Amino acid sequence: FNAYLIDRNSFNHSLNSRIIYFELLNPLNIPVIQNKILLKEGLGQGHLALPDSLVSGPYTIRAYTKWMQNFFPGNCFIRDINIYTSLPSKKFYKKVRMVEKPAETDYTFLHSGLRMTAGRKENGDVEILIDSPEDTLHNRSDQLYIFIQSRGNIIHTGTFKLDGGNARVTIPGKAFIPGFSQITLIDALRIPLCDRFIYIPPAKIRHSFAMSAQDTCKIREKISLEFIFDRALTDSLNSGFSLSVTPNTDNSGYPDIDEYLILGTEFGSYPIMALNGRKIEDLDPEGMQSLLSSLESNWIDWNKILSFESSRYKFQAESSETSLYGKVLDPNFWPPQKDEILTMSFPGKTAQFQYAVTDDKGNFSFILPADEKERDLIIQAENISAGYKILLRPGYSDYIPLTKMIIDSTTAEPPYISKWRLNSQVSRIYGESYTGEDIKPDTSHVIYKRFYGKPDFTLEMDNYVRLPLMEEVFFELIPRVRMTKADSGYEIIFIDPAGNIMYNEPPVLMIDGVIIKNAFQIGNMNPDLVKKIDIVWSTYVVDAFRFPGIVNVITRTADFSSSVLPASSLRILYKISEPVAAFVSPEYSMEERRLSRIPDFRNTMYWNPSIRPGRDGKVKVEFWTSDYVTDYVISMQGIDENGDFVSFRRLLRIK
Numbered sequence: 001f002n003a004y005l006i007d008r009n010s011f012n013h014s015l016n017s018r019i020i021y022f023e024l025l026n027p028l029n030i031p032v033i034q035n036k037i038l039l040k041e042g043l044g045q046g047h048l049a050l051p052d053s054l055v056s057g058p059y060t061i062r063a064y065t066k067w068m069q070n071f072f073p074g075n076c077f078i079r080d081i082n083i084y085t086s087l088p089s090k091k092f093y094k095k096v097r098m099v100e101k102p103a104e105t106d107y108t109f110l111h112s113g114l115r116m117t118a119g120r121k122e123n124g125d126v127e128i129l130i131d132s133p134e135d136t137l138h139n140r141s142d143q144l145y146i147f148i149q150s151r152g153n154i155i156h157t158g159t160f161k162l163d164g165g166n167a168r169v170t171i172p173g174k175a176f177i178p179g180f181s182q183i184t185l186i187d188a189l190r191i192p193l194c195d196r197f198i199y200i201p202p203a204k205i206r207h208s209f210a211m212s213a214q215d216t217c218k219i220r221e222k223i224s225l226e227f228i229f230d231r232a233l234t235d236s237l238n239s240g241f242s243l244s245v246t247p248n249t250d251n252s253g254y255p256d257i258d259e260y261l262i263l264g265t266e267f268g269s270y271p272i273m274a275l276n277g278r279k280i281e282d283l284d285p286e287g288m289q290s291l292l293s294s295l296e297s298n299w300i301d302w303n304k305i306l307s308f309e310s311s312r313y314k315f316q317a318e319s320s321e322t323s324l325y326g327k328v329l330d331p332n333f334w335p336p337q338k339d340e341i342l343t344m345s346f347p348g349k350t351a352q353f354q355y356a357v358t359d360d361k362g363n364f365s366f367i368l369p370a371d372e373k374e375r376d377l378i379i380q381a382e383n384i385s386a387g388y389k390i391l392l393r394p395g396y397s398d399y400i401p402l403t404k405m406i407i408d409s410t411t412a413e414p415p416y417i418s419k420w421r422l423n424s425q426v427s428r429i430y431g432e433s434y435t436g437e438d439i440k441p442d443t444s445h446v447i448y449k450r451f452y453g454k455p456d457f458t459l460e461m462d463n464y465v466r467l468p469l470m471e472e473v474f475f476e477l478i479p480r481v482r483m484t485k486a487d488s489g490y491e492i493i494f495i496d497p498a499g500n501i502m503y504n505e506p507p508v509l510m511i512d513g514v515i516i517k518n519a520f521q522i523g524n525m526n527p528d529l530v531k532k533i534d535i536v537w538s539t540y541v542v543d544a545f546r547f548p549g550i551v552n553v554i555t556r557t558a559d560f561s562s563s564v565l566p567a568s569s570l571r572i573l574y575k576i577s578e579p580v581a582a583f584v585s586p587e588y589s590m591e592e593r594r595l596s597r598i599p600d601f602r603n604t605m606y607w608n609p610s611i612r613p614g615r616d617g618k619v620k621v622e623f624w625t626s627d628y629v630t631d632y633v634i635s636m637q638g639i640d641e642n643g644d645f646v647s648f649r650r651l652l653r654i655k
Helices: 067-071 257-267 269-275 285-294 415-429 470-477
Strands: 002-004 019-025 031-038 043-045 057-064 077-083 093-097 115-120 126-131 143-150 153-161 166-171 179-186 192-200 209-212 222-229 241-247 321-329 341-345 353-357 363-369 375-381 389-393 403-407 435-438 457-460 481-486 489-494 508-511 514-516 530-536 540-542 545-547 550-555 570-574 581-583 606-611 618-624 631-639 645-654
Touching (some): 002 631, 031 043, 057 093, 143 166, 179 257, 192 285, 257 631, 257 645, 321 341, 321 375, 341 514, 353 363, 389 570, 470 530, 581 606, 606 618
Parallel strands (some): 508 550
Antiparallel strands (some): 002 043, 019 057, 057 077, 093 403, 115 126, 143 179, 209 222, 241 606, 321 363, 321 389, 341 353, 341 375, 375 570, 435 581, 457 530, 530 550, 540 545, 631 645
């Protein structure tokens, strides 16, 4: 699947965040699958493998960014889907939400008594009529404020007075932008009195293009689709569109991308469900009136807006970096005292270092680049003798909507499910899989720099004769550094040119960039395993963390494999996003393959997450049909670099 991050004001691809948190919630709204999707210029790809352990029932897809968690629960992508097990089941569970949709009301706010209507005149201007009956709580000559917003854009603000309980306000049509606009009346006490929505249709067709292909095909036949767009598009990354060819289910409850962006993001799933597959432009006046009167914005909270209090947000946008959250516990599973220090290292040739300080609950966080790179992380407490336990948190939202799960004996299973189930079973029997290899990300742009910069001295072991002991290496080859045996094993100290000890404390010792606390680990190493040794004689400071000199021994493997970490340390391979597998579409160009008796019962005939037209506006796609005889829907969805929608569907019949 594709994931788009869209700026609500412009409908352009948003660069505000690079990570989307994707969750699949079971009928009890408990996450059963959690993945992170990495975005490039507002567009990302995902792949979901459903485990056989899932029960049949309604599930919920929930997707959001870290920034969107500040505005939960309404401000995230939510879509309910039905999942059916690959084996027949007599039980289908139903999800019952504990908080149902509020009762539908008209556009009159009951506490004010004001009535407002809005409509477009022939010249495109918007005329707003306000009526204040005799029994209203406000004087019939009060001065009121009018506020109009659309997609978070302030369209108009102004004042007016009621004249005999009535008022007529005309707003130029050019002030509005396509989509739904919210008109709100506010009194002098900053109390919202009533609101009303109005719909402004797009001034032009979002995109028109032609597709050359036959409407009916045979099994294992080659299909060529040529799309011709109405104008040339740039080949930038965010001009990619998804193309899917899937069985036609006559399921009109899921909107295309254009309907969802205009309606679903701000107003939730209920208006989308009310459309029942219809386009907004196709609604008759009565249907439009019903839709407008049911809208309630998830983005506008007048209690917060009119309080004039500055907002403090817990979660920050992850435009280039992401936070790795964790918690420290003592051996009795209690948080330690505040201000415990933890360090994070990345074993390798280039030393990387961060430190974090715990709060009074033992929480800490580190910063990582938001990229595709898989990192070997080592997190350890500065106080290794305390025996702390280090736990990591994945960063997903803790908010779980309250639901209960009951057996649904009234909903009949759609007739096509049994056929899909059979197709899946046959494919498994014959070992046919349409999931290809993982798409390898390009990490060549990820460049590391040593946190301590250029060392004062570097010993390249290959430039000198081999010595049998590390103690001799330090004595013979490294100036102003001494390794001596002590009761605990070894000690390493720095001396100045006059031979005096430079610091009252030993330097920070590292192996492959990982901090170690015992010089014995260096003194006991085989010199043949060492590639080089970096020395920083002077005091080095990272924020408030002080290094009284640095000794970094870099092994030939540079993976910290020759050393042992304290039991309280945590070492993990960390990658922000999960691998995305390519979709494999079989081809039958060879006669032997076309006549093969191995069945091809893939339910999804074709999927391409990145269709990019050339500069001439044309793109050609080719694939082969399967053995599944049914009607398919060719669907192209996406948003171009100008924020214009691409939403196209066409029926394809296989005989």
